Amino acid sequence: MTMTSTPGTAANPSGNEGLGVAAALFHGLSDPSRLAILQHLTLGEHRVRDLTEHLGLAQSTVSTHLACLRDCGLVVSRPEGRASIFSLTSAPQLLGVLDAAEQLxxxxxxxxxxxxxxxxxxxxxxxxxxxxxxxxxxxxx
Structure with missing residues (x-):
């Protein structure tokens, strides 16, 4: 499915195939705190503690949004001691989407x-x- 294929064509016969998944992606990006977290992660890996300090958000807020972003497949984490280190899964593609959104x-x-x-x-x-x-x-x- 491509978002730009014409509805009702051989490439997209039903006219909305996969649009629910695309809508879910945009819903995952729809919160200003999640966008701030993603924007900060474009600078590199961060711990929850780093993100709370840099963004001025509560630890529970950051953790909840990171869980959402992880469930959406936009971030991954790896353990480092007692902390988890978070990073973007597909930085070039995500940066492309965010850049396109800014241009739009x-x-x-x-x-x-x-x-x-x-x-x-x-x-x-x-x-x-x-x-x-x-x-x-x-x-x-």
């Missing part, structure tokens, strides 16, 4: 932040107002 956000003017279902701001919030003003300038308003 930039060309869309970060409009997804205003999405009523998944956006970061609510009506009247400073973040939403700022994004609307930015989008208006980009559209020539």
């Amino acid at each position: 956000l930039a060309v869309s003017g970060y409009a997804v932040a205003l999405c009523p279902n998944y956006g970061i701001g609510t009506e009247g919030s400073p973040a939403a107002d700022q994004l609307r003003a930015h989008a208006g300038r980009d559209a020539g308003e």
Whole structure:
């Protein structure tokens, strides 16, 4: 399955084959704390303790998100003494996805932040107002 194959073709006869798996991947990436952890792991291997100190998150939060990322196949761990050392499983591919997401956000003017279902701001919030003003300038308003 490729995400870019045309629905209803020989390459993708059902039109949605495997999209559930792709949606699960994006759901695994959908939490800001998980993204921060992944971003930090692009710098190299880290212990839970290192991540809690660098990211300012609680140990239980980091551990929970690392378990999710491990279950999604995005990170692996290896024991080192009493600690576990975490690293990315497919760093080049993951970096490609994150880079593509940053490019998509930039060309869309970060409009997804205003999405009523998944956006970061609510009506009247400073973040939403700022994004609307930015989008208006980009559209020539």
